[in-house]
Amino acid sequence: MLLALEERLRQAVVEFAARHWQVELANVAIEQPPRPELGDLALPFCFELARRLRRAPRALAQEFAASFPLPEGFARVEAAGSGYLNFFVRRSQVFAALAGQRRDPGLQPRLGGKAIVEHTNINPNKAAHIGHLRNAALGDTFVRLLRYRGENVEVQNYIDNTGVQVADVAAAFEHVLHQDAAALRAEIAGWEEKRQRLEREGAISAPPQNLPLAAGVTRAAYSFDYRCWDLYAQISRHYEEQPDALAWRGAALAAIEHGGNETAALAEAVADAIVTCHLRTMRRLNVAYDLLPRESEILRLHFWDAAFERLKRSGAIRRETAGKNAGCWVMDLGTAGPEEGEGEDSKVIVRSNGTVTYVGKDIAYQLWKLGKLGRDFHYRRWSSAPGAPWVTDTEGAADAPSFGGARWVFNVIDARQAYLQDIVAAGLRALGEQEAAEHSVHFSYEMVALSPRCAEQLGLSLSPEARQRAHVEVSGRKGFGIKADDLMDQLIQSAGREVQARHPERDEAAQLALAEPIAIGALRYFLLKFTKNALIAFDLDEALSFEGETGPYVQYAAVRAGNILRKGGEEGAAAEQPLAGAAAPDDWEHYLEPNELWELVQLAARLESVAEQAIVTTEPAYLAKYAFQLAQAFNNFYHRTPVLAEADAGRRAFLLRLVAVTRQRLAAALDLLGIAVPEAM
C-alpha cells in the first residue's frame, strides 16, 4: 500500500517543484524517518534544492510544507530538522487497504517483457553441496519476487552435461571401474530400485516430503549422487598422483563432444541420473524449474555455428595469425588503454584445434535466451512426474511450449565468474546487440565457505595458520564439503527434537510435519539473510540455531498470530475475512493513534516497497531482513497487548484485524523467501 503512496507523492512533489520553483527534480528520494513519531515518509530533496536555488534548506522545507497540496492518502506534512519534509499518511486508510487484502497498486511489472532467471547450474557429476544451495535459494527467491510483482518469468537450470566434470566421472567409470555404459545403466537402475524399495518401506520419503531417514539408513546406501561424490574425489586424487592419466579427461571430453560412442553414453547416463538427484534435492528446498537447457543440445543443434557466423560477419572476432594465440579466433576486449601497446587484451573464443571455449558457447546460449540467435531447441518433459520441468532435446514433443526469447536475463552465477560474464556481455555488444548486453544481468554472489571450526567438525585437520583464517573453502574435487541433503537431514533431525520437547502429545508423524518446514525455513533464511557479496563462513551450529535472526523466529511470530485468531473463534475467523468496502470504520483512526500499534501496521504495509527494493537491487536479503523486523514488531506487540482479553468489543475486533493482517503479511514475506508456515510451533 505504501508503495502506491510513495509513487503518488513523488509525482506530486515533482509537479509542485516545477510549478512553484521552476526546477526539475530527478529521483526524489524517499526515506524512513528515524523514529515513527516523526512521520511515515521523509523526503530530503530540500537539501539538494538548497544548493540549486541558493537558499536555506529549512526555509525551503517550511515554504513547501505551507503551500504543498497534499495528495490523496496523506494527513499532513511537516518541515523537520534542518530541512526534512516528513509526511504522515492516513493511518486508517492504509490499514483498511491491508485488511481488505488489496494488492498494492504500486506493485507493477516494469521489465517490459519476459524475464529468464537462470540458477542452480550444478555440474551433474556429484551430489549438491551447501554452496549450490545458496545459488538456488537466491535465484528461486528472486523468481518469487519477480512473479509477485507480476512479471512473466521463466526459470532455467543450465545443465553442463558435456563438460570436464562429467567427463572426469565418465572416465572414472571407464578406466578405474572398467564399466561400460550398459553396466552403468544397470547400476543406476539398481540405485533407483533400492530407493524405491526404501520409499515403499517408509524408511525414506520422496520429495516434497522431507522425513528423516529411518534408523540405520544412510543416504550413501541408496544415492547415486553420493556414490559419484566419492568417485569424483577418487579420480581427482588419481590425476594428482598420476598426471599421465589426465589424458583420459581430454579423450573423454572429445568423445563426449563428438557423441555416438561408449564414453558419451557413460557421460549421458551419469549426467541424467545426477540431474534427477539434484532436482530431488532442490525440491526439498522448495525450488523448481521450468526448463533444463543442456549443453549437449547446444552442441548437437549447432547453436555455436550460428553464433560463430554472426561473430565472424560482424568482425567481433578475428583469426589471430601470430603470437601465442596464433590459429585461434579471438575477441578483442578493448578495455585496456593503448598505452599497453601489446594488443594482448584479447580472449580466445575458438581454440587453434577448432573447438569452442566456454565463453563462446555462453555467447551463443545467451543470444538464444534473448531471442537473438535465430535457432531453437526442441523440448520434452524431463519425467512423467507431475510438475516435472521441460528439458531441451534434439527432437521435440508436440505439446511443448516455447522457451527463450526473453527481454531480460538474470544469470545467478558466483562472483568468481564476473570477468567471464563481462566478456559474454562484451561479445553481445560487439555483435551490435547493445540492448541485449544491457539486459544480461550477472546476478553475482559470493561463495559459501566453511568456518574453521565447522571444517574441523567435518574431520579436516587444519594447520595452525588455517585455523586462524576466517574460512576454509569447500572443494568438490577433494570431496570436501557439506552435502546439501546431509545438511537438510541434520536440520530436520534437530528441529524434530525441538518439536518433540514442545509437543510430546502429538504422534511422530505430526511432529515431523512441523519439523520439516521449520528446518527448511531455518536453512533458506540462513542462506538469504546475508547480502549477496558477503562471503558466508558456514557454521553448523549457527545454521542449526532456531533462535534470534532466523527463519523459525519469523515462522513463530506467524504461528502465534494464527493461534490468537484460532482461539478467537468466530471473531478471529471474521478478522481474517477481507474487509468489505474501501472505507475504514470510524474508530480505527483513533485505535491507530498509539505509535506502538501504528508502527506494526506501517511495517506490515511496507512489504511491497521492500519487495520492489529487493528486485531493483537484486538483493533478496532486504526481504529477509524485513521479515525479521516485522516478526520482531509483532512479538513486541504480542507481549504488551492482550487481544482476546480486551473488554471493549470494537477494539477487540480491531486488534484481531491487526493480528490477521500481520499474519497474512508475515506469511506472504515468508512465501517470497520460499518458506512455509508450520501449523504450530
Added chain:
RNA sequence: GCGCCUGUAGCUCAGAAGGAUAGAGCAGCGGUUUCCUAAACCGUUGGUCGGGGGUUCGAUUCCCUCCAGGCGCACCA
C-alpha cells in the same frame, strides 16, 4: 603487475541513489511464565565505522592514497 570485492561492537552481519542520536542477532550480565505455549519479551555492557587526506552546510556512504584480507586475470569451465 592489472582488475573486481571486502574492512562497522568480542563474534556474525545490516546500514538502498550522501543527511536527523550508527543498528540487529549471537555471546556476556540482570530480569519476565497461574500464558493469546518462553523457538518469546524487557533491561544492560560493548563502536576513533581499517589509517590519512579531499569534496560538501553535512561523509560509515562519494573521490584520492596507504594498510590488511579475499577473488579473478588459460587454447579449464
